[in-house]
Amino acid sequence: MTVKTMAEYMAEGTEPEVLFWVGCAGSFDQRAQRITKAFVQILNKVGIQFAILGKEEMCTGDPARRSGNEFLFQMMAYNNIQLLNGYGIKKIVTACPHCFNTIKNEYPALGGEYEVIHHATFLQQLINEGKIVVKDGGAFKGKKITYHDSCYLGRANNIYEAPRAVLEAMDVELVEMKRCKSNGLCCGAGGAQMFKEDEPGDTRINFDRSKEAVATGAHIIAANCPFCTTMLMDGVKNAEKEDSVQVLDIAEMIAQSLEA
């Protein structure tokens, strides 16, 4: 695996095509690290010159802002924007829809203007350009798969088709849940809920959502967000389906379907 940091590019006096914003989940969460590695594998395979910020990357401030702590958000944003502008970053790709939303929609007002792209759209572009070629239909050909729209890619940013196009490229049998696209049900993690216990209620949101996904009869729940992935995996476990139903990020699916 070849991964270079921005600092290394800088030292060499060269520039990457794109900055891969890994995000906190992608960096630290063991499950999400697998998504990060899968995405890197794709970038390497396609031959894209990319950089990460490495140890210099910081939380975008999304959960701080949504929990109500604007001070902390502004501090994180300030530091990140200083760093990104210092490196002269123009294009950013990320596998986290929360980072995507914050950098794309909220940083410009604070002086951070970049072309920001979520990995679902990025993968779709690579497929359209013929740079990603799925081997013999790929590892998921004909498999029954359902897709969970993350709120921050879907309703927050109106991206519904790109991830579906990526799945289509793998020739899967896509079965939609009743609540999909703009009517999709949240996994329960957004708005900093990931970092605290649920408020009192009848059930957890991820249990409800996973039940719906499992009921489609799909063996794979495809996702585009590290937080959704964790939430849905917990939900599948709760439904005692962890032996028959997998939760996979679309990048992991593509990585498994690439020509050797």
Next chain:
Amino acid sequence: MLHIIQQILFIIVLGFASFIFYKKIMSIRRNINLGKEETFGGAAGLRWKNVLLLALGQKKMFKRMTPAILHFFVYAGFLIINVEMLEIMLDGILGTHRLFAPYISSIYPILVGFFELLAFTVLVSCVIFLIRRNVLKIKRLTTGELSGGWPKTDANLILITEVVLMSLLLIMNACDYNLQQMGSEHYMQTGPFWISQYIAPLFSGLSETSLIAIERSAWWIHIVGILAFLNYLPYSKHLHIVLAFPNAYYAALEPAGKMHNMTDIQQEVLYMMEPEKAPTEVPADAAPARFGAKDVMDLSWKSLMDAYACTECGRCTTNCPANITGKKLSPRKIMMDTRDRLEEVGKNVDANKTFVEDGKALLHDYITTEELRACTSCNACVEACPVSINPLNIILELRRNLYMEEGDVPQEWMQMSTNIENNMAPWKMSPDDRDAWVHN
């Protein structure tokens, strides 16, 4: 003589009703302007497109077919029957009867027939709506904040009023047709109308005097009823028929995921990081900043208009993941609470010229922390609302106040913030390990 009295009476009633309505609308406008200023840029073309699609075209209603079709009948009926209202108004002022009939005699019966058909579909739809609320007890319309009290009464009153008004219109025309057949003076020959001709036999045995009495009574009750209903609007959830339009115009054009930026804090952080940029003198009259919203006056005026535009249909709540899983949060209640508190604040301002502290606020006295903390910021409520209301904005502004002014924060969120501050990640992980995944 009787005509003149009727005319004068009508003009007085119409003038009085219009005046009262105008006064109330101005007071609502004043209340909305108690909110914080927020400017809305963006292409006017896109905004008008939203008015056409979302308000006039009711685009989002059609996510649920049954209520969409029934609602469309009532809505179309309401809009188009207003054309006939013009004739009724002019008849009232001028003391005429069916003013337009002689000028468009060939199409008049078709026109009125069409209005009657609309009135009939409105009537039937409203009866079905009443059944949905009171017999079938559809969950969305009968639970939570709609399970009783004023909201329930309000909904039923609106529907019953519409049934009565439409019935009066048909009764009026039915008697009119009977009088035409008798050759009664003043009732010109227009021929039977599409719907009322089937009701006419009910009144056929009556004398001319009785028929005129019924026809005139129905005419008067109908028009006075409409003027009364007009004045009921501002006190009711039914105000959405007006505010859906400006609300669609001011609907967000930016991605829904973008949160409102707090420039005060942005500046503060900037001065902390780059002290040389900080102004040396702080203006003496600088108002103490309020972080987020504690009360309705701290919200954007658009959020306050949202509150008046809400017709309590509950599409937000039935799509809310927190509500679906039994949490206390209901976006509809957030909107209803905001309106109730704003009305209370408005009365306070009316009585005291300016707002006098009443020891209450939207936060805590109306909306609890438990409700606010259940929100996942998923935007389902925003997406679901047919009239472009954004409950999420209110929730997030209140959360800001809870966090930054009250310091009322769950322990886990405190820990998360500490982690972000110290480790640059919401978990207690060393920043040095951020790229550890590369090597293992």
